[in-house]
Amino acid sequence: MTEKALRADADSEVPKWHFTMLRDLGRNAAIEAAIASCNVVGKTVVEIGTGAGLPAMLFAKYGAEKVFSCEMDERLADVAREVIRANNLQDRIAVIAKSSRQAILDGDLPSTPDVIFTETLDCGVVGEGYEVIAEDIRHLAGSNTVVLPERVHQFGVLCTDTQAFEKNSVATQCGFDLSGLNSFAQRSYFAVNKMLHDPKCVSATVLFREYDYLDPNALDAVEHRIIAHSSGLCHGMTSYFNAYFGKFVVTSRDPKSHWSTAFHPLQEPMPVESGRHYYLRGEKTGLIDLVSI
Template identity: 30%
Template structure:
């Protein structure tokens, strides 16, 4: 530990207990190292800033997106993160990279920010990456809608400006056994499944044993420039392979701008920092090639989920 402390500046030691490990913020590291994601966001920011402007970055993390915005000509960037030690580290990183005069880091939720009090004025551009494996789990819809109404100028550009969600049915005894139990050593343990979450879990499904059982279905489309209401839609999956359906797996595309998309789909040449969201069925279902399976897809401001019709 002494060697670690020797490598830190006094400011870094003051900004956080060096005994705190990355356990509190593990998701940041895959994101920071995702070059496909980074390049796409930088491309969109460069295009948005061709005539300059001010930027609001919701979810500071390391400050990477804010520094990209500064590099491409933003006159002022306000970024916020509600995790204190993350916000403090973003201040150190942005200052170390020479942007202390351009990037203002605030340790608050974006929904508590007040233009003219917390930062100079409403911003011309919003950039954010507060999306989890299931798209909505980090309250992205709430934050974006609030920003559009209270933190941005009229006709501000949003990065991303929308998202599309896709899904398919899969067979995967491996994933199922990670979250469910049936008969073990001759004993019925299925009552223990009451403690299992019926929400989604994140998987890179190509790393798990599985079989696709259906065609890919389009589920939802979100336009972040408009208010979003809770929605339920009937989805018909065309079954392409016979098998035991354990789960619905879904993923999304982020539309950063009209020319730039990030996909969290499986089977891409390079794995995304985001995994696919897998929702297990309460009980596995036998599916036969050629038939259809009807489910109802729902979303509110926090999650997407599926039920039998």
């Protein structure tokens, strides 16, 4: 291992979610079915986010002539190249150890490819660089380019969830006020274990945001008029997403999915009354606010 690689290895670890992601059978089956159904024979594909190389190899399996795949983590890029060579697909897949933005600037990617694919979604959709990736896709895409996923829908429900809220705040312990630490609390969203997460919903589920990589306004602030159907203390919003790869759906709602649940905390818990109307507002970072009407 080179000195540079040793430093990188010492500085950080490859996120462990790569293993659970690659074992997510529902995700993998939906992605393969989508690729198999969109006639990629002889086509040129740009992928953003190589990981271990599975989607790139699926494109090659179903007949893509050339796949250009960007992976900004050099260690993962090296692993993906090894995996691709082990599967004898190195002549049809080029792994570029750069972000898509840098690869565009360096002229490494074809303009107007036939297909652009990305699955860079965290539990709250935007945390893996959605905004920059969407800009890069708009830069590369032509009028006939197929973008996968074509859209992502994020659904949210207001909830009482003391356990989740307390993962992100502290008050008095051992007779001491520790609330000063709350200045470091996560204000947008964070992941909670869906197997341990049992929120009490105090509203109906709403389509919170629609994401479209080709729409430059997809991250504009949103506002929903929402009715509380139960009285109680609202701690925030729980959300999940559906990503639409043609007619096939990858969802974080499935209990077997590797994605955690996203919890969007209010800055302070807010009492809500059954039958009362509220405005639920959301920013592009996933931060929410709730205002009584």
